[in-house]
Amino acid sequence: MSTVTLYTYFRSSCSARLRIALHLKGIPFTPVFVNLLKDEQSSPSHKAINPSGLVPALIIQHGTQDPITITQSLAALEYIDEVFKSTGPALLPSDPEMRAQARTLASIIACDVQPVTNLRILKRVGVLGADRAEWSRELIEQGLEAYEVLVKNSAGRFSVGDTVCVADICLIPAAWGAERVGVDLGAFPVTEGIVRRLEGVEAVALGHWRNQDDTPVELRV
Ligand SMILES: N[C@@H](CCC(=O)N[C@@H](CS)C(=O)NCC(=O)O)C(=O)O
Structure with missing residues (x-):
């Protein structure tokens, strides 16, 4: 059982990549909203999660293991694909x-x-x-x-x-x-x-x- 949290902003294209990937894979997630127009991405509390001061950030906790945080969308896409291999379609071709x-x-x-x-x-x-x-x-x-x-x-x-x-x-x-x-x-x-x-x-x-x-x-x- 995995718990997935996505730090996201509705207009953010990088956040949309992860929203789409999670929906494609059928992985439920909890969104945490970061308002870029209010500069919430630059707040100390957000930078403690994503030191780049950007969205998205993906936090995944598998069972009782320590959660992992991924703060680059491409890395997160590949992680989702690799870890949730048997869930939904592959996000990368096999060839x-x-x-x-x-x-x-x-x-x-x-x-x-x-x-x-x-x-x-x-x-x-x-x-x-x-x-x-x-x-x-x-x-x-x-x-x-x-x-x-x-x-x-x-x-x-x-x-x-x-x-x-x-x-x-x-x-x-x-x-x-x-x-x-x-x-x-x-x-x-x-x-x-x-x-x-x-x-x-x-x-x-x-x-x-x-x-x-x-x-x-x-x-x-
Ligand atoms: N390379 C990063 C880029 C992240 C990024 O640039 N996010 C934008 C939204 S798409 C952002 O947070 N912008 C806020 C800002 O520029 O202050 C990724 O792919 O995750």
């Missing part, structure tokens, strides 16, 4: 080449795009006089251009074949953020097709930013 492809696509989003469009970076570029939406739009478009080229080598219904994998789990919250800043996903037709199919997956709907208990009422579905 090593396809596994590398899934990690490559996930990294385009999680390592190349999200860090430079994150809230604390946007605050800084705003202070320097840049237009935050334009900054995000250009960087997201560059990432999606690369995603579109590479995903053609592996796409089926989803990014790597017909099973939702870590690449899709990173892509879909990024696509929500992209549309918010005016990126036209139609410029990336293979990726857009994958996004639309992902929107039909129940775990994705459950992890959607509009469906969370910390989503302000006026933004809910």
Whole structure:
């Protein structure tokens, strides 16, 4: 018996990755809400859990063992996949080449795009006089251009074949953020097709930013 706690914020794409993965695997979890607009992520109590001062943080306790805390979403995704192997679908393909492809696509989003469009970076570029939406739009478009080229080598219904994998789990919250800043996903037709199919997956709907208990009422579905 495992107890799972997720430190999350409804708009956070990195938190959404873990919400979606946990729903895909059918693992129940207790959310703890961290309001990024109130800067709760920088509080000493949150930094005691995640020293990076960011969300998500995943805490898992197996039985009576000491709980483990994972403060990077990609590491947490792989941990969930490895530890809950027999629960729900695998989040990584079994073939090593396809596994590398899934990690490559996930990294385009999680390592190349999200860090430079994150809230604390946007605050800084705003202070320097840049237009935050334009900054995000250009960087997201560059990432999606690369995603579109590479995903053609592996796409089926989803990014790597017909099973939702870590690449899709990173892509879909990024696509929500992209549309918010005016990126036209139609410029990336293979990726857009994958996004639309992902929107039909129940775990994705459950992890959607509009469906969370910390989503302000006026933004809910
Ligand atoms: N590499 C980290 C990134 C975490 C991250 O940047 N989280 C964002 C939300 S998606 C955050 O907490 N931003 C708050 C801030 O910038 O102050 C991960 O993948 O977990």
